[in-house]
Amino acid sequence: DGGITQSPKYLFRxxxxxxxxxxxxxxNHDAMYWYRQDPGQGLRLIYYSQIxxxxxxxxxxxxxxxxxxxxxxxxxxxxxxxxxxxxxxxCASSPQGGNEKLFFxxxxxxxxx
Amino acid sequence: KQEVxxxxxxLSVPEGENLVLNCSFTDSAIYNLQWFxxxxxxxxxxxxxxxxxxxxxxxxxxxxxxxxxxxxxxxxIAASQPGDSATYLCAVVLIKAAGNKxxxxxxxxxxxxx
Numbered sequence: 147d148g149g150i151t152q153s154p155k156y157l158f159r160x161x162x163x164x165x166x167x168x169x170x171x172x173x174n175h176d177a178m179y180w181y182r183q184d185p186g187q188g189l190r191l192i193y194y195s196q197i198x199x200x201x202x203x204x205x206x207x208x209x210x211x212x213x214x215x216x217x218x219x220x221x222x223x224x225x226x227x228x229x230x231x232x233x234x235x236x237c238a239s240s241p242q243g244g245n246e247k248l249f250f251x252x253x254x255x256x257x258x259x
Numbered sequence: 260k261q262e263v264x265x266x267x268x269x270l271s272v273p274e275g276e277n278l279v280l281n282c283s284f285t286d287s288a289i290y291n292l293q294w295f296x297x298x299x300x301x302x303x304x305x306x307x308x309x310x311x312x313x314x315x316x317x318x319x320x321x322x323x324x325x326x327x328x329x330x331x332x333x334x335x336i337a338a339s340q341p342g343d344s345a346t347y348l349c350a351v352v353l354i355k356a357a358g359n360k361x362x363x364x365x366x367x368x369x370x371x372x373x
Contacts, residue, residue, distance in 0.1 A: 150302075188263070188348060188363030189303075204360070236302055247293065248361065250302035 149173065152237050152251035158259050159224065159231060167222045167254045169237035175249070176242050178220035182206060183234040183253075192235075195220055196242075224256060232257050261286045261353055265364035273372050278336035280367050282349035287327045290352040293361065294323050294334050297346045306347075307334070339371045 150171045159165045171178065177196045181189040191204030195214040209228025214220055220239075224231045237251040262285045272278060282292070291310050295303040307316045307323040309332065315324045320337040336343055346368045350361035 152302075186268070186365065188365045189350075189361075190363075191360055194360065234300075238303075247305045247308050248303075249305070250295075252302045253300070255300070 150237060150239055150249055150251035152235075152254050154254060155252070157254055157256045159256060160259050162226045164223055164225050165256065167224070167235055167237075167256070169220045169222065169251060171218055171220075171237075171239045171249075171251075173239060173241075173249060174217070175239035176217070177240045178214070179238040179240075179248070180204075180210070180212065180220070180222045181236045181238065183236060189236060192222065261351060261362045263349060263351055263362050263364040265347075265349060265367050267367060268365065269368040269370075271370040271372065272339055274339060274341060276339055278334075278339050278343065278369060278371075280334040280336075280347050280349075280369070282332040282334070282364055284330045284332075284351050284362075286353060287330050288353060289327065292323075292325055292332050292349060292351045294321075294332075295348045295350065297348060297366070299346075303348065339369075341371050341373050344369055344371050 153168045179194040180192040183189050190206050192210050193204050193212040195201035198217050201212050201214050211223045235254045238248045240246045240248050264283045289311050293308045294306045297303045309316045309325045322335045325332045346366045348366040350363045
């Protein structure tokens with residue numbers, strides 16, 4: 147089936163640890179996005195990429211890093227600099243990043259131990 | 260800065276009643292507006308996308324209207340069913356935005372009681 151796969155579904159981070167969230171899509175979409183969702187709130191954009199080997203900061207990029215070495219993959223690293231990482235993280239993609247519909251993965255819940 | 264507001268934050272209706280969900284935005288220079296559905300602990304599913312030149316979009320029991328001049332969109336769900344229970348989010352894209360940088364509202368949590 148075509149779609150976006152996020153893993154793991156649940157992730158726990160220890161103090162001072164970096165963790166990486168995986169996002170893979172087989173939709174042949176050019177654009178990919180990472181959003182953070184806090185309880186009862188809307189989504190906030192962390193990073194986005196419109197093409198391989200290129201990405202831009204979103205509204206809340208501090209404490210996060212990304213890479214886009216392959217079209218189908220857009221991993222997000224939550225670094226130790228992110229002091230409040232507990233949230234639900236959602237990855238999305240769209241065909242060309244030109245304001246089409248977004249397709250979302252099923253999310254990763256990150257919690258701090 | 261674009262702000263998107265959804266009121267009420269939560270809504271409970273008996274099965275069969277029509278649902279009316281509201282979304283307001285402060286900057287009327289939008290490119291499009293999208294409505295999404297989110298089930299607990301899941302990702303978002305796109306329901307309807309309205310281009311700025313359109314007044315409404317329909318899909319089955321769902322109808323979304325757009326009034327740019329007043330900065331409002333309304334999602335109507337006819338003859339609600341328990342399976343419609345979910346959180347509904349709206350999101351807008353500004354005309355000058357690079358890429359698909361949506362600004363989301365906080366969502367309306369809907370419960371349809373059997």
